[in-house]
Amino acid sequence: MNVAVLTGGVGGARFVRGLVDATDPAGITAIGNVGDDLEVLGLYVSPDLDSVLYALADLNDEERGWGRAGETWNALETVDDLDGEAWFRLGDRDLGLHLVRTQALQAGTSLSDVTARLARSLGVEASILPATDDRLRTWIRTEDGELTFQDWFVRRGHREEVAGVRFEGAEAARPAPGVLQALEEADVILFAPSNPFVSIGPILAVAEIREALEARTVPAVAVSPLIGGRAIRGPADRMLARLGGGTAPAQVADCYKGLIDVLVFDEEDVDGAAGVEALGVRPVVTKTLMVDAAARRRLAETALSAASETRVPAAATSGARHSSRP
Numbered sequence: 001m002n003v004a005v006l007t008g009g010v011g012g013a014r015f016v017r018g019l020v021d022a023t024d025p026a027g028i029t030a031i032g033n034v035g036d037d038l039e040v041l042g043l044y045v046s047p048d049l050d051s052v053l054y055a056l057a058d059l060n061d062e063e064r065g066w067g068r069a070g071e072t073w074n075a076l077e078t079v080d081d082l083d084g085e086a087w088f089r090l091g092d093r094d095l096g097l098h099l100v101r102t103q104a105l106q107a108g109t110s111l112s113d114v115t116a117r118l119a120r121s122l123g124v125e126a127s128i129l130p131a132t133d134d135r136l137r138t139w140i141r142t143e144d145g146e147l148t149f150q151d152w153f154v155r156r157g158h159r160e161e162v163a164g165v166r167f168e169g170a171e172a173a174r175p176a177p178g179v180l181q182a183l184e185e186a187d188v189i190l191f192a193p194s195n196p197f198v199s200i201g202p203i204l205a206v207a208e209i210r211e212a213l214e215a216r217t218v219p220a221v222a223v224s225p226l227i228g229g230r231a232i233r234g235p236a237d238r239m240l241a242r243l244g245g246g247t248a249p250a251q252v253a254d255c256y257k258g259l260i261d262v263l264v265f266d267e268e269d270v271d272g273a274a275g276v277e278a279l280g281v282r283p284v285v286t287k288t289l290m291v292d293a294a295a296r297r298r299l300a301e302t303a304l305s306a307a308s309e310t311r312v313p314a315a316a317t318s319g320a321r322h323s324s325r326p
């Protein structure tokens, strides 16, 4: 079975890990957010691709959710001692990957090629693709002005309320090689339990990706990142309240208007089922907290079986529609 999964953030990486445990990894293509990418200390860092890479290679730090297990921080301590940029915590082991990737990019290799090379070297069987090889960066509009994603998220601890989100470079961005093919050849399209605005939003901002999703002929299933209207970590709940008009499952489904047929959400939010149905999206209620490997796998299995029980409504395949949503 071919599965294309849109992913970003820690929740996304955990879900993709569950998916790999639930179905043949050779059929899985993870299409990752690159809006969070940054250059720091002269290195190109792609946090969301790396979270998937590390999770699938069994190298990830389970507790933090990002970076590598068994990490040490000697290089960063030196950076700090020398008054360098130490706010974005790059561990010693992680740094090795950024060195290799940065050198490859500087030598003219594309982000998708270097990501494939890293995945191969780490023994990852699933395909991990950046949504685009072009420069695409998420900017966060706050009352203090516009901030780069990582400045807001990490340096400032996402304290400021978000008034809007902008994806620099999205208009010119083309899908990375393999992305459209993965969507076309997919038997199922999944949206991981990621932040709809800043994790999935940048992927959908690439017009040809959004159009391919609008024109899909196979079921698309999203998993809500909220439980009881709250994010497990990160600002997804505050962003949905402010930018999406609320934190009920319907508001999550509305972020993906015209792009999904099913929304999987937590049993704590069961009261929101009718609201999802009213949008023409099938609600599927289950436990969504990914506490361990078994829970991650179960959630992935639920999403896959929801897809197999779903027929794509003709409206979804009747041509491109446009939405101002993420």
Ligand code: FO1
Residues within 6 Å of the ligand: 008, 009, 010, 036, 045, 046, 047, 048, 050, 051, 066, 067, 087, 088, 089, 090, 094, 150, 153, 154, 199
């Ligand atoms: N997240 C943090 O909250 N603080 C950090 O210092 C930090 C460093 C970091 C380094 C490498 C990497 O791959 C991820 C890192 N993250 C860090 C996570 C990352 O910034 C966010 O989880 C994602 O961008 C949100 O999707």
